[in-house]
Amino acid sequence: MGEGEAIGLDVGGTKINAFRVARDGEILDRRKAATRADDEEATLAQMIELARQMVTDDVLAIGIGAAGMVDAADGSLRFAPNLAWRELPIASRMRDAIGLPCQVDNDASMAAYGEYRFGAGRGYRHMLLVAVGTGIGGGIVSDGRLFRGAYGFAAEIGHIIVEPGGPKCGCGNLGCWEQVAGGRAIDRLGRERARAYPDSLLARLASGDPESVTGQLVTEAATRGDDVAIGVLAEAGRRLGEGIAGLVNIIDPQIVVVGGGAVVAGDLLLEPARAAFVDAVEGEEHRPRVPIVAARLGNDAGAVGAATLALEELGRMRA
């Protein structure tokens, strides 16, 4: 197998990250475009246009991570809980347009693969990625391979009901994990606490308007020592750690990598998560320690992972 390069696209509700990536993970070209969560055809056309602009003679494959349930059989995006996209034949349309093999998986799965090969999961064989953004995405690497399940829908970890009757989720259920431990939970708790504690730094940073509190503001106030904001991150972190314990009971990884936008809060979120994990995981004192660490590749993980996986799948098909 020669060196070769691949194009990786990470497609979310607001933007596309498009990279040309070498086999060793080096990013050779990077572009970005805004997407429209309400217009899947326009988004698909943008993805094809970006790939067309970036393709070179050395590019052997295209990998795409898309924010939703991706059918492993044909690379179609079937359902996106937080977007309007449904039944979108991404792989076939990209192949027809560019004439290269195209691998499509869930965006968090692609980010997991990126972290596994070149980030915080490097050197491990069994890894769980928990991507805490607006929602919670997941990716599982099992014995060095991306775990997809029977149909490609594995690791949709944000949609486990942990609080029956709780906050409404984009998937239609009430009380999914991502609603009590994800970015929306931090926003919601932040607003509640700012209302209850109008003298807190958090409320003052929101200029006295609790409805304008965001996760970013919570993190800023917490970083500056505000106990109210620290409490918000501690609660979300605790729910995060409890959920991770359940997943570790099932998957038995060597390491848990926490990625997504919420990791900017760092240990203010991760320390409470680690403490809750230790309390909740089965037989904690009888199992090897499972580190819960922050992701290293940041927003690059998805596109790097997509390109790398596409290249490696190609190698496997030819082997």
Ligand SMILES: [Zn+2]
């Ligand atoms: Zn849900």
